Amino acid sequence: MTARDDDLVAGEPRRVLRRALAHLSTQRRDDGSLELLGEVPPELVDPLVRAMQRVADELVADDERRGEVPRSGGRLHADAFVALLLRVTDTPPDQA
Template identity: 80%
Template structure:
């Protein structure tokens, strides 16, 4: 059985990423777009950025492996954020 410190998501502790994500909220603009708002403390921001970069790298590598044009820019970052959030909120198998 793993301890909470061993429960990693994209190489970072799940509990730290959960804390970081709690500092982010959303706001819907009049044009229908969604804006992320927040100030994540540095001790939480650094692991969050590292995890986002790892997930983005996974997407690019997978796109290249499949022979499609790799995602980039805003699409890559949005996809990485959504994937990371889903991974963070997913219950680890040993806690299900």
């Protein structure tokens, strides 16, 4: 197994998450918010959902550790998505 094969982000292969995220795009709404659009292929959905849940769990645990009211609902999902996206697009350690 090479370093690229075991390059995990939130427990899932970075290359799989990149492929899943490549199927998504954003569209700005009239109110200034962003709408997430796309259709992730079925074989990429489970890894993406698992990774997002792991990141969401980390965010909630961090909120609790800091004594803050844990994020939930849409805010938690949006924050988890952005955090996952940032992690996936970071340069892997073996390529830095």
